[in-house]
Amino acid sequence: MSEKKILLTESEIPEKWYNIMADMPNKPLPPLNPATNEPIGPDALAPIFPMGLIEQEVSTEKWIEIPDQVRDIYKIWRPSPLIRAYGFEKALDTPAKIYYKYEGVSPAGSHKPNTAIAQAYYNKQEGVKKIVTETGAGQWGSALSLACSMFDMECEVFMVKLSFNHKPYRKSMMNVWGGTVHASPSELTEAGRTILAKDPNSPGSLGIAISEAIERAVHTENAKYSLGSVLNHVLLHQTVIGQEALLQMEKAGDMPDIIIAPFGGGSNFAGLAFPFLKLNFEEGRKIRAIASEPASCPKLTRGVFRYDFGDTIGMTPLLPMYTLGHNFVPAPIHAGGLRYHGAGVIVSQLLKDKLIEARSHHQLECFEAGVLFAKTEGIIPAPEANNGLATVVQEAKKCKEEGISKTILFNLSGHGNLDMSAYDAYFSGNLEEHELTTAEIESSLAELNTPTI
Numbered sequence: 299m300s301e302k303k304i305l306l307t308e309s310e311i312p313e314k315w316y317n318i319m320a321d322m323p324n325k326p327l328p329p330l331n332p333a334t335n336e337p338i339g340p341d342a343l344a345p346i347f348p349m350g351l352i353e354q355e356v357s358t359e360k361w362i363e364i365p366d367q368v369r370d371i372y373k374i375w376r377p378s379p380l381i382r383a384y385g386f387e388k389a390l391d392t393p394a395k396i397y398y399k400y401e402g403v404s405p406a407g408s409h410k411p412n413t414a415i416a417q418a419y420y421n422k423q424e425g426v427k428k429i430v431t432e433t434g435a436g437q438w439g440s441a442l443s444l445a446c447s448m449f450d451m452e453c454e455v456f457m458v459k460l461s462f463n464h465k466p467y468r469k470s471m472m473n474v475w476g477g478t479v480h481a482s483p484s485e486l487t488e489a490g491r492t493i494l495a496k497d498p499n500s501p502g503s504l505g506i507a508i509s510e511a512i513e514r515a516v517h518t519e520n521a522k523y524s525l526g527s528v529l530n531h532v533l534l535h536q537t538v539i540g541q542e543a544l545l546q547m548e549k550a551g552d553m554p555d556i557i558i559a560p561f562g563g564g565s566n567f568a569g570l571a572f573p574f575l576k577l578n579f580e581e582g583r584k585i586r587a588i589a590s591e592p593a594s595c596p597k598l599t600r601g602v603f604r605y606d607f608g609d610t611i612g613m614t615p616l617l618p619m620y621t622l623g624h625n626f627v628p629a630p631i632h633a634g635g636l637r638y639h640g641a642g643v644i645v646s647q648l649l650k651d652k653l654i655e656a657r658s659h660h661q662l663e664c665f666e667a668g669v670l671f672a673k674t675e676g677i678i679p680a681p682e683a684n685n686g687l688a689t690v691v692q693e694a695k696k697c698k699e700e701g702i703s704k705t706i707l708f709n710l711s712g713h714g715n716l717d718m719s720a721y722d723a724y725f726s727g728n729l730e731e732h733e734l735t736t737a738e739i740e741s742s743l744a745e746l747n748t749p750t751i
């Protein structure tokens with residue numbers, strides 16, 4: 299048996315982020331001003347983001363230097379390990395070789411601090427005192443609270459009400475790192491009050507929480523807004539994952555045929571896959587990258603590619619992306635995270651151009667894969683990551699049926715140690731299969747009056 303765990307030294311933490319915009323054959327269409335449907339310039343983003351991040355958002359430079367201060371904080375948990383899943387392979391009785399990059403080693407337990415630290419850094423540089431954000435299951439809010447504490451800034455978090463009630467310990471983590479947390483929809487913003495007036499029992503959604511956080515940031519002095527996924531600069535920061543993984547695969551004397559990652563807005567998928575897609579662009583390799591999403595929030599596999607808002611109220615620019623419609627609220631019985639209605643514009647363009655693939659899974663299939671992984675590899679995966687594991691299982695079984703060995707690289711985006719209520723629900727039979735009907739998707743999309751592409 300060759301090595302189980304492939305490690306790198308601190309000096310091998312990447313010094314630059316990889317910007318896939320430089321290599322994409324078709325660049326994403328520009329964001330539009332919803333009032334005029336004209337392309338917006340970078341200045342339009344200045345009220346909510348610091349210039350350092352706006353420059354990255356629109357950059358087509360292939361490599362962007364990682365500031366030393368950010369790299370120094372990365373050293374707390376990076377480089378993250380690449381692990382060969384011998385136990386999982388054996389349980390699946392597959393000839394496939396399965397590796398996973400483990401991002402659960404960060405203090406917040408997921409990949410999200412990779413961008414949170416960078417975002418806090420650029421905000422601090424420009425004199426920002428407070429960052430306001432939204433969070434779904436709580437991983438992003440905890441990552442940003444951590445990052446703000448490292449840079450001595452305040453952090454205010456609007457947490458989707460359903461998770462606020464189901465995940466008390468995520469909220470506690472934010473509090474430990476000094477973050478303030480509100481259940482969303484809240485009475486604190488016009489956006490929240492509008493939603494509550496329509497539906498006092500609204501479980502909330504990421505789209506609603508984003509509207510609240512933007513409104514709050516715009517109306518607070520020395521405050522900016524921050525997003526934990528979807529945007530180009532967020533995907534950029536996550537490319538430390540794939541750059542490390544590439545070095546580690548080389549050390550293992552192997553190369554992935556298939557890369558698999560769970561998909562919410564696209565950041566951990568992009569982070570792992572983009573540095574390998576670079577090889578496809580530059581050397582004509584044919585590495586496949588598959589994004590795994592829940593069947594109850596299937597924007598990549600059943601959504602439409604068109605302009606849509608990033609939030610529910612319609613405060614963001616219009617973005618060209620795969621979407622289920624900005625009014626879409628996923629069913630509350632869905633336990634596995636990844637509840638966002640849209641997808642990042644870069645990932646959407648790559649999918650449109652068939653340079654990446656997408657697949658959806660039912661939640662029971664995901665938890666079955668996650669529990670098998672926990673029993674054989676030890677780590678309890680975040681429920682989001684179980685979506686990716688369901689794809690890994692499918693591909694490993696296909697290798698078995700076809701009698702061929704492929705190398706699969708999977709992003710274990712986080713651990714699930716704070717998500718045990720979702721596992722409890724699975725074991726007690728309280729997780730239901732949930733597939734959206736075509737009528738539900740069509741009715742959400744029918745409400746859109748944004749430009750088509």
Ligand SMILES: *Cc1c(COP(=O)(O)O)cnc(C)c1O
Binds near residue numbers: 437526562
């Ligand atoms: C947030 C999160 C995701 C999904 O978000 P992406 O931006 O698509 O990566 C997946 N896994 C974990 C553990 C997360 O915290």
